[in-house]
Amino acid sequence: MTPDVEKGIAEIQHAFAGHGVETVETGDGGAYVIVADLDLGPAFVPRSSWIGFTLPYNYPLADVYPHFACPDLATADGTPLPTPPLNSGQSMPGFNRPATMVSRRSPRWNPAHDTAALKLMRIIGWFAEQAAQTRAAA
Amino acid sequence: MKPRPQFLPASAEAEAWQLVLPEELADALDAHLFPGDEDEHGAVISAGMVRTSRGVRLLARELFVASDGVDFVPGRKAYRRLTPQFVNDHIRHCRDERLVYLAVHNHHGHGSVGFSEPDLRSHERGYPALLDIAKGMPVGALVLAHGALAGDIWTPEGTRHPIGETVILRRNVERIYPLPAAAPPDRAEIDDRQARVYGNAGQDLLGRLKVGVIGAGGVGLPIVAFLARLGVGHLVVIDPERVEITNLPRLPESTRRDAMSWLTTPGRPLALQRLGGRLATPKVRLAKRVARRARKNSIVDAVRGDIADVDVAQQLIDCDYLFLAADTHTARSIFNALVHQYLVPGVQVGSHVAVGGDGDIGKIASVLRPVTPDGGCLWCNELIRPDKLTDESLPAAVRRAQRYLPMEDAPAPSVITLNARGVADATDHFMLAVTGLLESSETNGDFRRYETRADKLRTSIPRRSPDCRECGTHASSIRARGDGARLPVRGA
Ligand SMILES: [Zn+2]
Numbered sequence: 049m050t051p052d053v054e055k056g057i058a059e060i061q062h063a064f065a066g067h068g069v070e071t072v073e074t075g076d077g078g079a080y081v082i083v084a085d086l087d088l089g090p091a092f093v094p095r096s097s098w099i100g101f102t103l104p105y106n107y108p109l110a111d112v113y114p115h116f117a118c119p120d121l122a123t124a125d126g127t128p129l130p131t132p133p134l135n136s137g138q139s140m141p142g143f144n145r146p147a148t149m150v151s152r153r154s155p156r157w158n159p160a161h162d163t164a165a166l167k168l169m170r171i172i173g174w175f176a177e178q179a180a181q182t183r184a185a186a
Numbered sequence: 187m188k189p190r191p192q193f194l195p196a197s198a199e200a201e202a203w204q205l206v207l208p209e210e211l212a213d214a215l216d217a218h219l220f221p222g223d224e225d226e227h228g229a230v231i232s233a234g235m236v237r238t239s240r241g242v243r244l245l246a247r248e249l250f251v252a253s254d255g256v257d258f259v260p261g262r263k264a265y266r267r268l269t270p271q272f273v274n275d276h277i278r279h280c281r282d283e284r285l286v287y288l289a290v291h292n293h294h295g296h297g298s299v300g301f302s303e304p305d306l307r308s309h310e311r312g313y314p315a316l317l318d319i320a321k322g323m324p325v326g327a328l329v330l331a332h333g334a335l336a337g338d339i340w341t342p343e344g345t346r347h348p349i350g351e352t353v354i355l356r357r358n359v360e361r362i363y364p365l366p367a368a369a370p371p372d373r374a375e376i377d378d379r380q381a382r383v384y385g386n387a388g389q390d391l392l393g394r395l396k397v398g399v400i401g402a403g404g405v406g407l408p409i410v411a412f413l414a415r416l417g418v419g420h421l422v423v424i425d426p427e428r429v430e431i432t433n434l435p436r437l438p439e440s441t442r443r444d445a446m447s448w449l450t451t452p453g454r455p456l457a458l459q460r461l462g463g464r465l466a467t468p469k470v471r472l473a474k475r476v477a478r479r480a481r482k483n484s485i486v487d488a489v490r491g492d493i494a495d496v497d498v499a500q501q502l503i504d505c506d507y508l509f510l511a512a513d514t515h516t517a518r519s520i521f522n523a524l525v526h527q528y529l530v531p532g533v534q535v536g537s538h539v540a541v542g543g544d545g546d547i548g549k550i551a552s553v554l555r556p557v558t559p560d561g562g563c564l565w566c567n568e569l570i571r572p573d574k575l576t577d578e579s580l581p582a583a584v585r586r587a588q589r590y591l592p593m594e595d596a597p598a599p600s601v602i603t604l605n606a607r608g609v610a611d612a613t614d615h616f617m618l619a620v621t622g623l624l625e626s627s628e629t630n631g632d633f634r635r636y637e638t639r640a641d642k643l644r645t646s647i648p649r650r651s652p653d654c655r656e657c658g659t660h661a662s663s664i665r666a667r668g669d670g671a672r673l674p675v676r677g678a
């Protein structure tokens with residue numbers, strides 16, 4: 049792994065201490081990463097899922113996306129998954145796990161400030177926001 | 187204790203190193219050393235280093251000016267000297283940052299300069315101890331006069347090197363030496379007409395340059411042809427692909443044989459088509475053929491490979507100039523890193539045809555973006571998209587699997603005549619900049635976009651953001667770090 053990818057993973061381990069963090073090297077300097085037991089908020093079942101993603105060899109110049117969550121992810125109220133950004137029937141690369149893809153690009157990604165850990169927090173934040181929107185709609 | 191290496195006296199035989207100064211640093215240094223008082227002034231420069239078979243280059247990264255009377259004071263053994271405190275602070279900074287410490291002062295005069303006897307004695311007294319502090323990094327001194335620079339660099343291995351040539355990366359690239367350059371050799375008859383533009387010195391310089399061309403397609407190949415005919419001595423051409431029949435209208439001197447069209451033509455068995463694809467001429471080999479036809483003694487490194495691979499990108503670190511003629515965001519990011527980390531000026535060139543959803547042709551544009559350490563960073567101008575870097579980093583199979591929106595895979599429209607302007611603009615810019623013939627820009631900046639259908643030229647001043655990790659001057663930027671930083675390429 050490149051020093052920047054190692055640093056990105058160390059930041060994830062620090063920010064998500066207590067959650068299992070698994071990594072597999074991509075072979076070209078990057079890494080596939082899975083963070084276990086994350087709370088997606090009340091809008092989704094199961095409410096707790098792993099989230100996986102890739103740090104490309106040229107991280108942090110490259111954005112970190114898409115993310116992947118458990119394959120059986122559904123909405124708590126039974127409405128269809130918002131597609132995009134969610135797409136079921138996908139596979140988390142590196143781990144070959146069936147997965148639901150969460151495709152959120154960061155058009156304003158800035159390599160000087162953005163990190164994989166911050167991006168993961170934003171993804172979790174996006175899941176939580178869906179609950180707020182569901183309540184607002186109801 | 188390790189015995190101290192015995193230093194050879196500075197001699198004419200020692201390999202001369204090259205020094206590269208970005209424009210803003212050179213301007214600040216000039217203003218400090220030559221304020222018009224005809225006195226001596228001092229400073230320290232920290233520099234990154236590049237070591238290749240072409241020699242060693244020092245890349246000026248930071249300038250620390252010494253305040254007269256505070257940091258730069260009258261000395262007993264020399265007219266003026268840097269105070270021990272100033273030296274100490276900066277040698278430690280250079281040690282921690284793995285940069286080369288260079289003590290700088292000036293003499294008077296124009297066009298030639300050299301260290302005085304007291305200067306050299308002070309190096310002999312002081313530099314062995316500075317090398318101990320620098321822990322593996324070279325240390326040295328520079329002395330400047332108007333239009334001249336000399337250096338005396340000491341290495342931990344016990345060698346001592348003069349600075350042979352200093353390259354100042356202004357809009358026109360300047361080169362200064364310790365002594366006025368010797369008269370250039372007479373030009374060969376073949377160069378008579380072109381050397382009437384930039385002189386025998388310009389022709390001689392072109393012959394000594396190493397120029398990298400990233401991409402040997404419809405833009406890169408004509409650039410290679412032009413550079414070879416200009417007499418550029420050493421070309422490095424990078425492209426992973428082989429010639430296909432649909433490339434032929436845009437690749438000068440290519441033939442159906444290069445594309446193996448008799449095998450690849452539709453209707454042939456697939457196995458034959460694939461075989462033809464494998465037997466087709468690599469674009470870089472075509473480029474080498476084109477260049478060697480232009481100049482049989484030109485050196486051409488034909489690198490069939492991907493710029494994102496470390497061995498490929500490394501071939502460009504000691505170039506004098508780069509052309510980016512490949513349009514991926516990955517190529518842009520590596521090119522931009524090369525310009526800033528290794529202080530190699532370059533230009534991005536390309537043409538683009540906008541196609542609407544209905545297939546209608548929209549704007550047709552030819553872009554030219556000179557990229558230099560002090561102006562023209564592709565990151566700062568949002569010309570590299572981080573999400574595209576991610577897409578391009580994925581293996582093709584994964585990329586296809588992750589696509590959930592239909593994306594057009596249709597090849598981009600491309601016409602040789604539309605590429606011609608970019609090729610001419612880029613090679614003109616290079617030729618004028620390296621031979622010193624660019625006039626100061628009356629326009630609004632050096633980024634140019636010519637809209638062909640509308641016949642409109644738009645120029646813009648490149649933006650620059652101080653926190654940029656490539657062109658920024660802050661502590662964690664890669665600027666001028668040379669071999670001390672990593673390029674954004676594949677491999678741990
Ligand atoms: Zn002196």
Ligand SMILES: [Zn+2]
Pocket residue numbers: 563564565566650651654655656657658
């Ligand atoms: Zn920048």
